[in-house]
Amino acid sequence: MSRGAWAEVSAAAITRNVSTLCTVGGPVWAVVKANGYGHGAELAARAALAGGASGLCVALVQEGVALREAGIDAPILVLSEQPASEIAAAVSHGLQLTVYSQRALDQLAAVKAKNHPVHLKVDTGMHRVGTEPGDALALAVAIERSRHTRLEGVFTHLATADEPSNRAAGQQIDLFDGVLADLQTAGVEPPLVHIANSAAGMALPRSRRSFMRAGIAIYGVIPGPGVHGHVHALGLRPALSLKAQVSHVQRRRAGDHFSYGLRGVLTHDATVATLPIGYADGIPRRISAVGVTVLLGGVRRSVLGVVTMDQMMIDCGDDDVRHGDEVVLIGQQNGTLVPADEWAQRLDTIPYEILCGLSSRIERRRV
Numbered sequence: 609m610s611r612g613a614w615a616e617v618s619a620a621a622i623t624r625n626v627s628t629l630c631t632v633g634g635p636v637w638a639v640v641k642a643n644g645y646g647h648g649a650e651l652a653a654r655a656a657l658a659g660g661a662s663g664l665c666v667a668l669v670q671e672g673v674a675l676r677e678a679g680i681d682a683p684i685l686v687l688s689e690q691p692a693s694e695i696a697a698a699v700s701h702g703l704q705l706t707v708y709s710q711r712a713l714d715q716l717a718a719v720k721a722k723n724h725p726v727h728l729k730v731d732t733g734m735h736r737v738g739t740e741p742g743d744a745l746a747l748a749v750a751i752e753r754s755r756h757t758r759l760e761g762v763f764t765h766l767a768t769a770d771e772p773s774n775r776a777a778g779q780q781i782d783l784f785d786g787v788l789a790d791l792q793t794a795g796v797e798p799p800l801v802h803i804a805n806s807a808a809g810m811a812l813p814r815s816r817r818s819f820m821r822a823g824i825a826i827y828g829v830i831p832g833p834g835v836h837g838h839v840h841a842l843g844l845r846p847a848l849s850l851k852a853q854v855s856h857v858q859r860r861r862a863g864d865h866f867s868y869g870l871r872g873v874l875t876h877d878a879t880v881a882t883l884p885i886g887y888a889d890g891i892p893r894r895i896s897a898v899g900v901t902v903l904l905g906g907v908r909r910s911v912l913g914v915v916t917m918d919q920m921m922i923d924c925g926d927d928d929v930r931h932g933d934e935v936v937l938i939g940q941q942n943g944t945l946v947p948a949d950e951w952a953q954r955l956d957t958i959p960y961e962i963l964c965g966l967s968s969r970i971e972r973r974r975v
Contacts, residue, residue, distance in 0.1 A: 610971065611884060611969075611971075612852055612853040612855055612883075612884040612885075613851070613852040613853075613883070613884050613885035613889060613969075613970060614850075614851055614852075614970060614971045614972075614973055615646075615647075615848055615849065615850050615851070615966060615970050615971070615972050615973065616848070616849045616851060616939070616973050616975045617647045617648055617651055617652075617847055617848050617972050617973065617974055617975065618845075618847045618848075618974075618975055619651055619654070619655035619658075619847075619974055619975075620655075621827075621828055621845045621846065621847040622647070622651075622652055622655035622656055622659065622826055622827065622828075622847045623655045623656070623658045623659035624659065624845065625659065625825065625826045625827070625828050625844045625845060625847070626638060626655070626656045626658075626659030626660055626661050626822070626826050627659040627660050628842050628843065628844060629806075629809065629810075629820065629822050629825060629826065629842070629844075630659070630660045630661075632809075632810065632842060633804065633809040633810065633816050633820045633822075634816055634819065634820065635662045635818065635819035635820070636656075636659075636660065636661045636662065636809075636819060636820050636822045636826075637661060637662060637663040637664060637665050637683075637685065637802070637819050637820070637821050637822070638652065638653065638656030638657070638661040638663075638664050638665070638822055638823075638826050639664075639665040639666075639687075639805075639821055639822060639823035639826075640652045640653045640656065640664050640665070640666060640671075640675070641665065641666045641667035641668070641671055641687070641823075642667065642964045643964075643968075644827075645823065645824060645827050645829075645960065645963050645964055646848065646890075646963035646964050646965070646966040647827055647847055647848050647963070647972065648972040648974075649666075649671060649674065649675065650674070650675065650678045650680070651972065651974055652826070652827070653675055653678075653680055653682075654680070656826055657680070657682055659826075661682070661822075661826075662682075662683070662819060663682055663683035663684065663685065663819070664680070664682055664683070664684045664685070665684070665685045665686075665687055665821055665823075666684060666685070666686055666687065666703075667686070667687055667688065668686065668690070668694075669686055669690050669694035669695075669697055669698045669703060670694070670697075671686075672684045672686055672698065672701060672703040673697055673698075673701050673703070676701045676702070676703075683704060684702075684703050684704065685703075685704045685705075685706065685727060685761075686698060686703050686704065686705050686706055687706055688706050688729075688737055689705075689706060689707065689708060689709065689711075689712045689737070690705070692715045692718070695715045695716060695718070695719050695721075696719045699716070699719055699721045699724055704725045704726065704727060704760055704761075705724065705725075705726045705727070706726070706727050706728075706729050707726045707727070707728055707729070707747070707751065707757070708728065708729045708730075708731070708737060708738045708739040708747070709739065709747075710747070710750065712726075713747075713750060713751065713754060713756070713757060716754075716756045716757055717754065717756045720756070721756045721757065722755065722756065723755065723756070723757070723758050724756060724757050724758070725757075725758055725760035725761075726751060726757050726758070726759065726760060726761075727760055727761035727762065727763055727798075727800070728744065728747060728748055728751065728759060728761070728762045728763075728798070729762075729763055729764065729765075730744050730762065730763070730764045730784060730787050731764070732764045732780040732781075732783040732784045732787075733767060733776060733779065733780045733783065734765055734766070734767040734780075736765070738764065738765075741783055741784075741786065741787050744762075744787045744790070744791070745787070745790045745791060745794055745796070748762070748791055748794075748796050748798075749794065749796065752796060759796065759798045760798065760799060760800055761798050761799065761800035761801065761802060761818070762787070762788065762791070762798045762800075762801055763800075763801065763802040763803060763821075764780065764784045764803055765803075765805065766780055766781075766803065766804075766805065766807075766808050766812075766815065767780070769804070769805055769806075769807035769808035769811070769812060769815070769831070770807040770831045770832025770833075770834050770835055771832065771834045772807075772811040772812060772834050772835065773834070777808065777812060777815070778812075778814070781803060781812075781814050781815060784803060788801065799818075800818040800819070801817040801818050802817050802818050802819050802820070802821060803815040803816075803817055804816050804817070804820040804821065805820070805821050805822070805823060805831070806820070806821075806822050806823050806824050806825035806826075806831045806835075807825075807831035807832055807834070807835045808820075809821075809822060809825070810825065810831075810835050810838040810839070810842070811834070811835045811838055824959070824960055825839065825844060827846070827847045827848065827963070828844045828845045828846040828847050829846060829947075829948055829949060829959045829960075829963065830949050830959065832958070846939070846947060846948065848938065848939070848948070848963065849936060849938060849939025849940070850936070850937040850938040850939060850966070850970070851934055851935065851936050851937065851939070852883040852884060852885045852934075852935050852937065853883075853884070853931075853932050853933065853934055853935070854881045854882070854883065854904075854929060854930065854931055854932060854933045854935060855882050855883060855884045855919070855931065856881070856882035856931070857879060857880070857881055857882075857929050857930065857931055858879070858880050858882075859877070859878075859879055859880075860874055860877070860878060860879075860880050861874070861877050862874050862875060862876050862877050862878075865913075866880070866912045866913035866921055867912065867913025867914045867915075867916060867921065868913070868914050868916065869913075869914065870913075871896075871913055871914060872896060872911075872912040872913025872914070872921070874912070874923065876925075877926075878923050878924060878925050878926065879924040879925065879926065879927065879928075879929050880912060880921050880922070880923060880924065881904065881909075881921065881922050881924050881929050881933070881935070882919055882920070882921050883902075883919065883920050883921070883922065883935055884918065884919055885918070885919070885920060885937070885970075886915050886916050886917045886918040886919050886920055887915050887916070887917055888917045888918060888967060888969060889918075889966065889967050889969050889970050890962075890965040890966040890967045890970065891915050891920060891937070892915065892951075892955055892962075892965075893914050893915045894914065894915075894955075895911050895915060895951070895954075895955070896910070896911035896912060896913060896914065896915070897914075898954040898955055898956075899954055900950075900951055900954050900955070901946065902922060902935055902936065902937045902946065903935065903936040903937075903939075903940075903941040903942075903944055903946055904922065904924060904927075904929065904933060904934075904935045904936075904941075905927060905933075905941075905942065906941050906942025906943060906944050907927070907944070908944065908946070909922040909923055909924055909935075910922065910923045911923075922935070938951065938962075947959075948962045948963055
């Protein structure tokens with residue numbers, strides 16, 4: 609049953625975006641964590657594989673298990689160490705695991721894993737997770753010597769890939785290459801080496817190794833202003849549109865106040881439309897304060913007052929508006945576009961947060 613608010617996701621756009629990235633940056637493993645960045649994990653995974661992706665990346669074991677249970681048999685890498693309680697499920701479902709501590713190796717031994725593929729993550733400067741560069745060789749050797757594991761890959765993650773002019777990314781790559789040299793000298797040669805995320809894969813050729821871990825770019829969204837030109841040059845296309853139907857129409861006078869706190873004020877007589885979508889669906893409560901607009905009839909409409917849990921209101925001026933009319937919050941209507949990164953810029957955040965914030969109450973419809 610539809611509640612009058614939904615997201616439309618173009619599988620064809622994801623497939624095309626992945627195909628384009630493969631052509632430019634080499635092999636791609638598609639990152640479909642966080643419900644495919646809000647697009648739907650299974651839909652995104654199947655579309656990415658159809659576009660030529662060689663594998664998939666997730667954040668959680670349960671995300672990988674869900675893909676396996678959906679019948680997806682491509683390689684799946686879990687991008688960080690997981691709780692001990694999840695390791696048996698990861699092994700039984702054939703998920704490749706990230707390792708950066710002896711603790712993780714002990715967990716695999718405890719579930720009696722056999723020659724299980726793991727990727728060693730090296731912290732080269734982001735300082736989120738990963739083994740120290742100086743400890744990488746010892747851990748790699750431990751992985752290789754254990755009958756429970758085999759070293760399938762070595763990788764790192766760049767902190768400033770979306771700022772190509774920032775020297776930090778180059779310094780991280782230099783440090784990572786030093787680790788690889790140490791491994792090679794010791795006779796440890798992992799089959800897979802990976803560095804590049806979406807931004808690096810497009811803007812930093814040095815980061816392209818065995819494959820690109822492409823996340824936000826496969827959904828046609830700009831990773832950051834520093835790679836804006838690369839996204840447009842490649843013709844990557846946004847895959848998601850967020851829509852709602854008008855659920856109530858009223859005519860109000862200049863000076864009328866709206867929503868909680870009565871902070872929204874009309875400066876003119878206007879038709880006001882209510883939409884059945886709110887902050888419980890992932891719409892930031894303060895979008896009216898920062899000037900986010902939505903589309904009705906191909907015309908940008910201002911949001912009136914704070915967004916409530918389940919509803920929001922828009923100023924439609926003197927235009928004829930009817931119950932059931934379609935409103936586009938993110939996407940294109942009649943040639944006018946409101947992209948996710950426009951919301952992000954106004955809200956002083958990134959488009960990742962906007963898309964991943966769309967809640968499970970929003971039905972994802974494949975188009």
